[in-house]
Amino acid sequence: MRYEERFETVVKSAASVFAKRGYHRASIRDVAKAAGMSVAGLYYYCRSKDELLFSVCYHSFDILLQTLQRSLKSVSHPEEQLRVFILTHFEYFLTHVEAMKVVSHEAGVLTGEFDARVAEIKRKYYLRCQQIVQAIVGESDSESPRLRTTTLALFGMINWVYTWYRPGRDDDAKGLADCITELFLHGVKPRAETGG
Amino acid sequence: MRYEERFETVVKSAASVFAKRGYHRASIRDVAKAAGMSVAGLYYYCRSKDELLFSVCYHSFDILLQTLQRSLKSVSHPEEQLRVFILTHFEYFLTHVEAMKVVSHEAGVLTGEFDARVAEIKRKYYLRCQQIVQAIVGESDSESPRLRTTTLALFGMINWVYTWYRPGRDDDAKGLADCITELFLHGVKPRAETGG
DNA sequence: TACCCGTTCGAGCGTTCGCTCGAAAATAAA
DNA sequence: TTTATTTTCGAGCGAACGCTCGAACGGGTA
Structure with missing residues (x-):
């Protein structure tokens, strides 16, 4: 073909x-x-330049979502799911830097049907992440504003990477994932150590 | 005039x-x-469209940096400095949404002298934040990769906001700042509570 | 050989772009 | 008033834009 x-x-x-x-x-x-x-x-x-942008965004996110589903299949513990989620995200981002930069940066350019389809798949990705966070914090209400803010804060940490990551200088996907997972779970100043 | x-x-x-x-x-x-x-x-x-973009970026960041310096002047405890930094950042972002969206999103469009001057002021802002984080985690090496990643993760959380914040639906600057500060310091799952 | 059909392209259409010109209008100074 | 200075604009230049057209290419089939 x-x-x-x-x-x-x-x-x-x-x-x-x-x-x-x-x-x-x-x-x-x-x-x-x-x-x-x-x-x-x-x-x-x-058919058009817009369709080209759509193809880039949709294809990339589609494969990312599939990769994520596959990675998570064998993991049940929420905190481990989080680690896998973050690692998968970084691995994909770091091996598809260009496409993911476009996906992250040019969101909002698309309109109509193109916008709707990309937004839909992004939402799926977001919701899968929110599920994990929800399980970890033990929140029962999936509409909780706090849950939303927390999940989007996590998204901020992992999506912002494309603006500063420099291969060679910065750690690889595994290192980054460990750092961010630890930070998200326990913060930079765990309470357990402050009391002693 | x-x-x-x-x-x-x-x-x-x-x-x-x-x-x-x-x-x-x-x-x-x-x-x-x-x-x-x-x-x-x-x-x-x-003189040009680029100069217009420069003016928007430089002016905004300049005032943000000045506002931050003023806010931090009377605060000495690192964790309190962090809270003030995040709150100041959100307050400014939420009252200058349009300008800050441009600053965040159109970085990298500018070149030459314009780029250099904006990069310089952004770096000042970053370093002030890194100082605070460094004091909190008790890191002695300001070149520590871990410190860099952690600080940039914080930047991700607070800079990503412009992509999802919806007035009315989401909390105000104070609420957001509290949530993010707590998350950054202690994570979503503080160790103190897991040990029993 | 001739034909077909998926693929490729040179040439160019109409539009919008960033930007500039010389002159006019508004304002201040004499 | 006259004069000088600051501010405004209609008209339009040259370039780049997204996109399209009809024709040509080239490998497979008959």
């Missing part, structure tokens, strides 16, 4: 170009050049 | 338009319209 291969090339090139230049700054000509084809040729594989 | 007033109008309009449409999507014509003047008239107050 020549088509499928070429399509993947196109989406990957788009992810790379969008990540480097930002969605609006990146032109369709840049993407075409990166994919090694003409502008007209590029449009054989997509 | 007619000029100064008009200039502030221009910067505020730019912040608003950039926040709503995103920097690249927003056109200079949008900003001019929002400021109630013609495109040519707008250029009497700035």
Whole structure:
């Protein structure tokens, strides 16, 4: 299947170009050049620039979600689930930096159906995380504002990474995950040590 | 001083338009319209669109940094400093949502001198925060990777807010600050309670 | 050979972009 | 009033944008 291969090339090139230049700054000509084809040729594989952004976002998040489901399948203890969730997230982010930068950064650019479908899959991801947090804190109300804030704080920690992570300087996914998991569970100043 | 007033109008309009449409999507014509003047008239107050973005970012961060210094002046206990830092951050973010969204989201668009000056002031802000964290965790090495990761995790929590905060639905600055401070210090599952 | 059909492209359409010009209008100073 | 200075703008330039068209390419089949 020549088509499928070429399509993947196109989406990957788009992810790379969008990540480097930002969605609006990146032109369709840049993407075409990166994919090694003409502008007209590029449009054989997509209907619009927006659809290209959608493809990048949707594909990435879809695979991330699937990877997460698979990783969590064999883990039942909530705190271990959290560690697995965070690790999976970092591993995926660090091996798909460009795509995930686009996903994180260009959210809100899409509209209509594209926006709805990406928002839907993001929500699934969020809810799966919230479930884990809920189990850990022992909250019975899934609508609790506190639960929401706490979960979104966790999301902040793990999503913000793309703005500062530098390979070589910073720790790998495992190291980061351990650090963040520990921080989220017990904080920087566990009470147990302050009383002694 | 007619000029100064008009200039502030221009910067505020730019912040608003950039926040709503995103920097690249927003056109200079949008900003001019929002400021109630013609495109040519707008250029009497700035040299380029980039300079406009710089003004928005630099002004905002400059005032935030000054506000922070003032707030921290009378606080010496590290944990209390942390609470004040987070609260100040949220209060400023929530009263300058548009500007801060631009600052957070359009970082990396600027280049050269503009980029350098914004990066410099951001670094000052980061280092002030790192000092506080360092005092809390009792770390002696300011270059510690762990300290870096921990501080940036905190930044993630407080900077990510602009992507999800909804006035009315979510708590106010004080409530958020308490929640995040507690989370950062002791985690969601303090050890003191798990030991029995 | 001829035909087909999935794939590719050069050329270019219409629009919007950031930005500038010279002149006019508003304001202040004489 | 006249003069000088600050502020405003309509008109439009050149470039880049997203996107499209009809034609051509090239490997497989008959």
